[in-house]
Amino acid sequence: MNMSRFRMLPPSAAPLYPRDIMAGLRAIGNPDEAVESLCAAIRNKFGVRHVSLASSGRAGLSAGLRALRRISPERDEVLLPAFTSFSVPSAVVQAGLKVSLYDLQPDTLAPDMDSLQGALTPKTLCVVACHLFGYPIDLGPLREMCRASGAALFDDAAQAMGASMGGRLAGTMGDVGLFSLSRGKNMTAVDGGIVLTDRDDVAEGLSAVLAEDGLKFLALLRDLANALALAVMLHPSAYWLPASLPFLNIGASIFDPHFETGGLDGFRAGLAGSVLDRLDALNAGRRSVAVSLLARLDTLGSVRTLRPLPEAEPVFLRLPLLPEKGGWPHGRVPEIPALGVVRSYPLALQNIKGLKPYLAGQGRFPMAEMLAMNLLTLPTHDHVREGDIAAMVSYCGRSCAGLVQSGTGGGP
Numbered sequence: 001m002n003m004s005r006f007r008m009l010p011p012s013a014a015p016l017y018p019r020d021i022m023a024g025l026r027a028i029g030n031p032d033e034a035v036e037s038l039c040a041a042i043r044n045k046f047g048v049r050h051v052s053l054a055s056s057g058r059a060g061l062s063a064g065l066r067a068l069r070r071i072s073p074e075r076d077e078v079l080l081p082a083f084t085s086f087s088v089p090s091a092v093v094q095a096g097l098k099v100s101l102y103d104l105q106p107d108t109l110a111p112d113m114d115s116l117q118g119a120l121t122p123k124t125l126c127v128v129a130c131h132l133f134g135y136p137i138d139l140g141p142l143r144e145m146c147r148a149s150g151a152a153l154f155d156d157a158a159q160a161m162g163a164s165m166g167g168r169l170a171g172t173m174g175d176v177g178l179f180s181l182s183r184g185k186n187m188t189a190v191d192g193g194i195v196l197t198d199r200d201d202v203a204e205g206l207s208a209v210l211a212e213d214g215l216k217f218l219a220l221l222r223d224l225a226n227a228l229a230l231a232v233m234l235h236p237s238a239y240w241l242p243a244s245l246p247f248l249n250i251g252a253s254i255f256d257p258h259f260e261t262g263g264l265d266g267f268r269a270g271l272a273g274s275v276l277d278r279l280d281a282l283n284a285g286r287r288s289v290a291v292s293l294l295a296r297l298d299t300l301g302s303v304r305t306l307r308p309l310p311e312a313e314p315v316f317l318r319l320p321l322l323p324e325k326g327g328w329p330h331g332r333v334p335e336i337p338a339l340g341v342v343r344s345y346p347l348a349l350q351n352i353k354g355l356k357p358y359l360a361g362q363g364r365f366p367m368a369e370m371l372a373m374n375l376l377t378l379p380t381h382d383h384v385r386e387g388d389i390a391a392m393v394s395y396c397g398r399s400c401a402g403l404v405q406s407g408t409g410g411g412p
Contacts, residue, residue: 008240009340009388011251012184012318013381014282016231016275024189024227024271028220031266038264038273042194045276046169048177050203052195052210053264057158057180059210060193061091061128062261064176067205068126068152069097075125075151077360081111082348082368084130086255088156089355093257097125098360101349106322106367108309110137115365117145123360126152131160131170133377134186134286134317135308138165139173152176158193159317161186162283166311176202181272183230186315187279189272190226192264210263223267236383243337253345255354283315286380289389290316293378296393297321303396318377320344321396333376334399339392340379348372 027034039051054060065078078092082101092099103115109132116127127146129139139155146153155174157163163170171177176199179185181192195210197203233242243250264272297305304322308314328334333343348368349355378392 006240007236008243008338009236009379009383010184010234010239010243010381011340011342011377011379013234013379013383014183014185014188014275015234015382016188016227016271018231020271020274021224021227021231023274024267025224027266027270027273031269034266034269034273035264038269038276041273041276042196046172046196048172048196049198050196050200050206052203052206053269054193054195054210055260055262055264056191057178057182057185057193058087058091058094058259059261060178060180060195061088061154061156061158062095063206063209064154064178064195064197064202065092065095065097065126066209067202068154068176069095070205070208071201072125072150072152075123077121077123077125078154079116079119079124079127079151080349081128081130082350082365083109083345083371084132084349085158085345086253086349086352088128088130089349089352089358090255090257090259093355093358094259094261099349099355099358100124100360101363101365101368103365103367104371106371107304107306108137109133109135109306109320109371110309111142112367113141113145116142119361119363120145120149120151122150124149124151126154126175128154128156129174130156130158131163133306133320134160134163134315135306136160136163136165136170136312136314138309138311140166143173154178159185160315162279163315164313165309171196175199181268183234186317187272187275187282188230189264189268189275190223190230192268192272209261216265219265220267223265227271234383251342253347255352282382285382286316287314289380289384290314290319292389293319293380293392296389297396300393300397316380319380320375320377322371322374322376327374329399333374334395335376336392336395339388339395340384341392341395342377344375344377345372
């Protein structure tokens, strides 16, 4: 693999262009119009009645949970997949609620329905279902299970904006849904969250929790600087620089329930409105890269790629794969950061030390633990080139054959 020393692919990337930043700057003059314009565009594109904007994806998740708690104050437990982003339990704890867990099916990342059924109790406020890595899951059976138990269904499509299952868009299949606008998601506005619902009572609760952020000069400068940095530093020729600075915590999984919950300011609303026009093209580009990777990885016979469910239209935020049998050679996930090939969440949620005081119950979730130990992800974004695809496939093949010391990473 002959690559430039200073070329480094981000694991995930959603590009920003100068025209997006200019749209954000123009929105500063009329932030209310920018916010309403973005909400109207989301309502129209995703066919929902109510849209609220949050300062971050986890703020949106927390706000949605708080809105549900206003409706069912006697319920205080939120049921999560035991393998997901650490931001999800962070939001639950920030909302003042307890966490309970269910296991996943390793071949699809869909809920293990027996595990989920066993974890449902009269205290369950809602079940959060996550469409991980842009792979949509079928929420029909889960929706019926929630309805029978009196729990709400939270459709977390933070990683799957634009994906669909059986013609229904991810984020619109529950009582409340979520998209994330943070860097590395399907589209970005530096940061932000979009909360969707068709329920009037949930929308009323969201309005009470989320207030639009006014113009704050220092925050505007920070967001503008971050937008400019993202526009430049996500390019493979420059990404090595922020990735080499450990204090930025790029790619780190952090459980941190101490964050503010607020609305989205006009600058980021204008930014998001501009990028939304390219969402379908961004997803189509990721899909094209993923199809090429899948076709070549299938020839290896030593790795197992996760396949979409029937009737699913994934958006492939990243491409997850597992070793075909057992674990990786030498017991370590064969990362190669120069190609954006990195492991996923390093722990199942029950093993996060800081989360333990907030767990509603104990249990073992073997599939979640297996995924945390073994899942490897490959980039699919617009900066991935033909040579990158060939290098990734070659490296995976050699790693699985035990011909490469796994975990050495850092460059080919």
